[in-house]
Amino acid sequence: MAKIRKNTGDSDLIESHLLRVGSAYAEPYATGGSFEATNRRFAFADQKAKESGWSHTPIEEINRRFIKLDRSFISQLSQENNVFSGHPEYILREKMKISAELLLSCEPDVISLEVTNEGSIFYTWRKNDISIYLDHYLIEEHDGKDEAIVSIYKNNDKVADFAGSLDEVIVQINNSLVSESIDFPAFA
């Protein structure tokens, strides 16, 4: 995370901006507290969540996360009517299901999707120090069905980029991440 510029004449603007955009750094500005205090509050919240007794089997966990992605996808689709007009929702959902299940199968630390105005699902996937950004194009496919483009980072260093069908891209990801013990299931 970038260091925050503090003690400038713009602190009032910075504070209102950080609060509005939901930055984790907003609270220290709002309260005059420290970043360390914010981190302690986050750690406390994590601990309380763990103590609450929720536990899942791996399959349940994948299902729970898939449902969350599916709901997010449906919600965003309804806001991008102009991009997907003429494309039945059930087909778009089936396509999403393929890529989402693939990406969930490696039990990422973090996964999220965003529907873009280019007619793709932009996934952000993170595990340990690996970040994968994958565009799965649902419409406007220029090179065949299930077109995808992926970029992989290890920390802040780019590992690789690929374009191709979703299955080709997954194979390439596996080849690139052999040393990281990350292995997505191949297509049947």
Place this chain on the structure above:
Amino acid sequence: MNYPIEILPSQHRKWIDCPLGDYFLIRHFELKEGEEAIDPETGNIRVKNICSPKENISDLSMSLLGIFTIRHINLKLTQEGRDKYLHYCQPDEVVLPPSHNIDFSNDANRRFWCISISRLNGKSFNYSRNNSNFSAVCRVHHTPMRWNFWHFSLRWETDLGPLEEMDERERNKIAQRLGHSARTIISHFARVEVPTHPVLPTGCYSNN
């Protein structure tokens, strides 16, 4: 309200001629009530706040953070102001300051993200599929405009030449890949906070 003349081109200014690897760019986005700027799962900026509409992705406007500060983010040109001021110009062009409510207004709903130039300039994306290869390199250019001397453009050099010279099918395909590249690199490195940043020395942009 007077327009901040420190961001206008003027007769003593010149093309920025110092290395900019340590500097940052800033770009505004508009956040409607109820919308989130950041994805709570990833902590990254939402893609829709990186660039919209998609046509802008191959030539993304930003400003050099320094003399141009977050106080200037809210400046919004009116249609009349766009007609007069939204044009590239020489750095030493003498420009009459825009007039409040005629040429510009303030948009309090604007927010911003910042990114280090070193994370963008010269970074390449290489996509290969079967025997078809494609590569694009990100370039940050100083592109003064009549409303903003500190205007910069994020552009892409491709090994297939300029986008505008391609046939429509090829152009759409390449634009799709550039869109992915821009989304990825900005999503990974941009932050909604103001970083600790240097301010460009006067000699880098002024003949005085």
